[in-house]
Amino acid sequence: MKPFFLTCLTLLYFLPSASQAGAWLRETGTGFVSLSFGATRLSDTTNALYLEYGLTENMTIGLDISAFTNSQDVRNGFGNLFIRRNLGPTTGPHRFAYEVGIGGLWGSDMRLPTVKTGVSWGYGFTQNDRPGWVNLDVAYIYEPEMGQHIAKLDGTLGLNLTDFTAGLLEFTLSEQNNDAYGAVMPALLFKPKGRAFNVKVGAEIPYKETEKSALKLGLWHRF
16 A cells, blocks of 8 residues: 555656646636646656636636556556635735645556645746746645545746746655655746747656656646
8 A cells, every 4th residue: 555655646746836726816718728748767657637727706627637657567646626716815916725626546456535625825026027926835635545645845936038938946845654755847838939838848856766857748728
């Protein structure tokens, strides 16, 4: 059982980052979808689908699904259907939101339900006339059948470097029953002129076991 949850912790590194979600709700009737892929030199691979939609002015709904395959072709996954609502004012540089969701963890011979709760803080700023943002997400994922839990902290610092590129510096920390993992994720976001999609290119570098570092590619689309 323990190796399964440790693998799930590693998988959670590759969940959509705070730069995609966080404290900012989607405008009513608009949405965002992303596909992301990651691979290590040890032949571990990940892929993720993330979708959110502004259902009302004060409510965003979404879905995130991630899967991890190691070099021995063992597969694990995580899925979560969520609702995000604002906490406090929806104007000004500081934003707050909370999130609740239901989903599950799965492996080769295991299916376990999960409940997720989270709180987010976001701050928008301007540096040399270029917009930027800071975001922190705190999440708690609970698995009721075995009584296991995963606590997670994500952070993002983003800055528009030009009209068509942005720099991102992200980090993630996860903990489950005194087993902790962490990673830093530098990335560049390319926004081709006249295109409806963005391309994210970056890396995932664990604080420990750096040999498990991964290259990552993401496609973003707003609609």
